[in-house]
Amino acid sequence: MDLALSPHHAAFAREVQGFLLSHRREWPGPRAxxxxxxxxxxxxxxxxxxxxxxxxxxxxxxxAPDILExxxxxxxxxxxxxxxxxxxxxxxxxxxxxxxxxxxxxxxxWIGPTLRGEIIWCQGYSEPGSGSDLASxxxxxxxxxxxxxxxxxxxxxxxxxxxxxxxxxxxxxxxAPKHDGISYLIFSMATPGIEVRPLRTMTGQAEFNEVFFTxxxxxxxxxxxxxxxxxxxxxxxxxxxxxxxxxxxxxEARLSAIxxxxxxxxxxxxxxxDNPLMRERLMRLQGEVLTMKFNGLRLLTQSLxxxxxxxxxxxxKLQGCELNHQLAALAIDALGELGVLYEDSTHLxxxxxxxxxxxxxxxxxxxxxxxxxxxxxxxxxxxxxPREPRPLAG
Amino acid sequence: MDFALSExxxxxxxxxxxxxxxxxxxxxxxxxxxxxxxxxxxxxRALAEAGASGLLIPETYGGLGLGLLEAVLTAEALGQTxxxxxxxxxxxxxxxxxxxxxxTQERWLPRLASGEAxxxxxxxxxxxxxxxGAGVSFTARRLRGRSLxxxxxxxxxxxxVADQTGRIHLVETGAAGLSISPLTSIDRTRNLSExxxxxxxxxxxxxxxxxxxxxxxxxxxxxxxxxMLGASQTLLDKAVAYAKERRQFGRVIGSFQAVxxxxxxxxxxxxxxxxxxxxxxxxxxxIPQESSxxxxxxxxxxxxxSRFVARTSTEVHGGIGITDxxxxxxxxxxxxxxxxxxxxxxxxRDHAARLQGLVD
Numbered sequence: 001m002d003l004a005l006s007p008h009h010a011a012f013a014r015e016v017q018g019f020l021l022s023h024r025r026e027w028p029g030p031r032a033x034x035x036x037x038x039x040x041x042x043x044x045x046x047x048x049x050x051x052x053x054x055x056x057x058x059x060x061x062x063x064a065p066d067i068l069e070x071x072x073x074x075x076x077x078x079x080x081x082x083x084x085x086x087x088x089x090x091x092x093x094x095x096x097x098x099x100x101x102x103x104x105x106x107x108x109x110w111i112g113p114t115l116r117g118e119i120i121w122c123q124g125y126s127e128p129g130s131g132s133d134l135a136s137x138x139x140x141x142x143x144x145x146x147x148x149x150x151x152x153x154x155x156x157x158x159x160x161x162x163x164x165x166x167x168x169x170x171x172x173x174x175x176a177p178k179h180d181g182i183s184y185l186i187f188s189m190a191t192p193g194i195e196v197r198p199l200r201t202m203t204g205q206a207e208f209n210e211v212f213f214t215x216x217x218x219x220x221x222x223x224x225x226x227x228x229x230x231x232x233x234x235x236x237x238x239x240x241x242x243x244x245x246x247x248x249x250x251x252e253a254r255l256s257a258i259x260x261x262x263x264x265x266x267x268x269x270x271x272x273x274d275n276p277l278m279r280e281r282l283m284r285l286q287g288e289v290l291t292m293k294f295n296g297l298r299l300l301t302q303s304l305x306x307x308x309x310x311x312x313x314x315x316x317k318l319q320g321c322e323l324n325h326q327l328a329a330l331a332i333d334a335l336g337e338l339g340v341l342y343e344d345s346t347h348l349x350x351x352x353x354x355x356x357x358x359x360x361x362x363x364x365x366x367x368x369x370x371x372x373x374x375x376x377x378x379x380x381x382x383x384x385x386p387r388e389p390r391p392l393a394g
Numbered sequence: 395m396d397f398a399l400s401e402x403x404x405x406x407x408x409x410x411x412x413x414x415x416x417x418x419x420x421x422x423x424x425x426x427x428x429x430x431x432x433x434x435x436x437x438x439r440a441l442a443e444a445g446a447s448g449l450l451i452p453e454t455y456g457g458l459g460l461g462l463l464e465a466v467l468t469a470e471a472l473g474q475t476x477x478x479x480x481x482x483x484x485x486x487x488x489x490x491x492x493x494x495x496x497x498t499q500e501r502w503l504p505r506l507a508s509g510e511a512x513x514x515x516x517x518x519x520x521x522x523x524x525x526x527g528a529g530v531s532f533t534a535r536r537l538r539g540r541s542l543x544x545x546x547x548x549x550x551x552x553x554x555v556a557d558q559t560g561r562i563h564l565v566e567t568g569a570a571g572l573s574i575s576p577l578t579s580i581d582r583t584r585n586l587s588e589x590x591x592x593x594x595x596x597x598x599x600x601x602x603x604x605x606x607x608x609x610x611x612x613x614x615x616x617x618x619x620x621x622m623l624g625a626s627q628t629l630l631d632k633a634v635a636y637a638k639e640r641r642q643f644g645r646v647i648g649s650f651q652a653v654x655x656x657x658x659x660x661x662x663x664x665x666x667x668x669x670x671x672x673x674x675x676x677x678x679x680x681i682p683q684e685s686s687x688x689x690x691x692x693x694x695x696x697x698x699x700s701r702f703v704a705r706t707s708t709e710v711h712g713g714i715g716i717t718d719x720x721x722x723x724x725x726x727x728x729x730x731x732x733x734x735x736x737x738x739x740x741x742x743r744d745h746a747a748r749l750q751g752l753v754d
Contacts, residue, residue: 001396001397001398001399001400001403001463001672001676002395002396003395003396003397003676003680003681004395005395006395009395068395259750259752263752273752274753274754276744279744279747279752279753280740280743280744282747282752283691283694283743283744283746283747284694284698284743286691286746287691287694287695287698287743287746288695290670290673290688290691290695291666291667291669291670291691291695292666294397294666294669294670294672294673295665295666295668295669295670297397297669297673298397298398298668298669298672300395300397301395301396301397301398302398304395304396305398311661311665312665312666312668312669315661315662315665315666318662319662319663319666372651372655374658375651375654375655375658375659375662376651376654376655376658378658378661378662379648379654379655379657379658379661380654382658382661383634383657383658383661384634384638385634385637385638385648385649385654385657386638386645386646386648386649387649388649388650388651389645389649
């Protein structure tokens with residue numbers, strides 16, 4: 001147990017922060033143009049602070065993987081306030097998948113422009129009839145000459161209205177067992193036969209879409225992995241997504257913001273923090289936030305050593321998403337009546353961010369594997385409890 | 395950056411587990427709970443031979459000179475088996491003696507290290523507030539009053555006593571004017587006492603306005619958290635094992651999601667606590683500016699998680715869970731005592747808020 005950084009890593013952290021601060025004039029602000037955003041991304045890649053471990057021939061920086069360096073880079077963005085590298089489903093999910101199972105041609109074609117932010121991706125997984133039971137999906141692709149022809153519907157497709165491309169799970173072998181009949185295709189959202197309809201949620205915004213496919217033709221060489229291999233391919237990316245969803249650093253930042261809010265806001269002339277019940281709730285959540293933060297340190301060390309994270313890793317999505325939702329709930333309760341104001345209201349606090357999170361974060365508890373699916377995973381893979389017996393028929 | 399146990403720490407854990415499985419199996423724990431005091435002496439002898447009694451005592455006095463993290467691993471192992479042993483009192487006395495004069499250290503540390511002497515802790519009023527009008531005053535070099543909920547005082551040779559101003563005194567249990575009587579608690583695997591001071595000769599170890607007591611309290615909170623971690627782990631392990639073997643409706647009950655999810659919820663709340671307790675111990679040893687806050691959160695958070703795990707594990711067991719025969723209740727009661735000792739979670743969290751300047 002030694003939490004001190006080695007001289008090499010301490011120097012590295014200083015170097016990253018120094019770089020970010022010295023390029024402050026290039027930081028894209030909230031009203032930055034697309035060109036400015038892409039220029040900053042290009043700058044970060046060339047410095048090695050974005051796409052760090054992606055090989056150079058595919059448009060990355062080509063550094064050897066060093067998990068601690070990656071963590072220090074992420075912390076340096078937070079510490080300096082510099083805008084972070086581009087994220088999104090293309091960079092965080094498609095790129096790792098292509099690196100693992102894509103053909104050489106696919107890697108050369110898609111990874112570079114995706115990293116540079118020139119191509120925006122969306123993910124076509126869930127369907128109206130296939131949520132937790134994703135492998136039951138029914139969007140079909142049949143062979144016709146050199147193409148697959150897709151018919152069906154996807155849902156919960158965030159960024160589909162902005163995306164240039166989709167990575168998508170379709171059923172290509174209808175007679176195979178459900179997990180073995182799925183293929184992973186990538187195609188342009190401009191392909192004829194694709195219709196995107198925005199899906200408004202309880203937040204009042206359309207954070208998701210529905211996507212409809214009618215005879216959408218996709219060249220056969222745009223399959224990733226083999227035919228019928230899509231389930232295995234998708235599972236590599238789902239792992240990446242779950243890591244993203246329970247980030248303890250986000251919870252810590254939210255807790256600090258709520259603590260500041262409770263010190264500033266007054267009700268009946270009394271500061272919210274002076275209400276012992278509100279203070280108790282804050283302290284309870286602080287205990288949970290610290291616990292997940294230290295669990296993150298433990299996981300970091302495990303991955304540095306190449307050890308399997310075990311239970312400590314399996315619980316992150318469940319606990320992290322729940323914690324974030326409880327933090328949003330506390331912020332709203334601390335605001336009281338102010339906490340129901342929304343959108344353009346006068347007296348609105350923090351741009352309405354807590355109200356939005358309270359509603360949106362409930363979706364995160366459900367998405368990426370519901371809390372109940374997470375509990376099955378913890379119970380079965382983590383604790384070795386038997387699976388639910390399958391029904392005999394149907 | 396390395397947030398993991400070292401090879402030596404893992405070996406220590408393994409040897410403790412072996413030692414406690416031999417010296418404190420369930421039937422021995424039960425025998426102690428039913429009045430066989432020899433069990434705790436045997437456990438302590440075995441622990442002392444392994445070095446646990448002198449874990450925090452410098453090597454020059456015959457101890458191992460290790461840190462709170464090793465002590466945490468020991469407390470966790472004791473919690474895991476619900477083993478009776480005066481580890482908490484003796485360890486905290488070793489820490490308190492660090493600020494004693496060298497003559498006192500020479501007199502006590504070698505005897506505590508060898509296991510020949512043990513110590514109890516009577517600081518409840520100064521740390522957690524007085525109940526029933528208890529409290530110990532110190533005037534004209536004499537201690538007067540009562541201290542409740544003293545830990546490991548029964549059979550001890552030495553007591554660490556906090557007076558009303560937060561100063562710490564060393565009192566030998568043979569001192570004139572001192573009487574120790576047992577309090578019966580739900581947890582029969584440890585002893586709680588009421589101590590009466592009628593003009594007992596006192597000698598403050600420090601005059602630093604409570605810093606020594608704060609450090610002692612923080613260490614105690616972390617060790618209690620570790621005891622809860624160990625006890626809860628056993629409660630979870632037993633629930634999972636039972637859910638894999640108990641059959642109802644023609645299948646093992648662990649295949650029902652209703653039961654599986656209870657187990658998953660226990661694991662999801664307990665597993666990250668390991669990192670919290672490690673960090674709290676590491677901070678006590680190495681990061682003084684964070685130590686008090688994390689110690690408070692470790693105590694409070696483990697109190698909540700272990701209460702949830704204790705009741706849920708019992709529920710997973712169904713009817714057999716509440717029987718005396720199964721013995722699950724030893725862990726249930728162990729965390730019940732740990733939760734209240736030296737301040738329940740609400741009080742401890744209030745302290746955490748004060749540390750951060752959140753209370754006027």
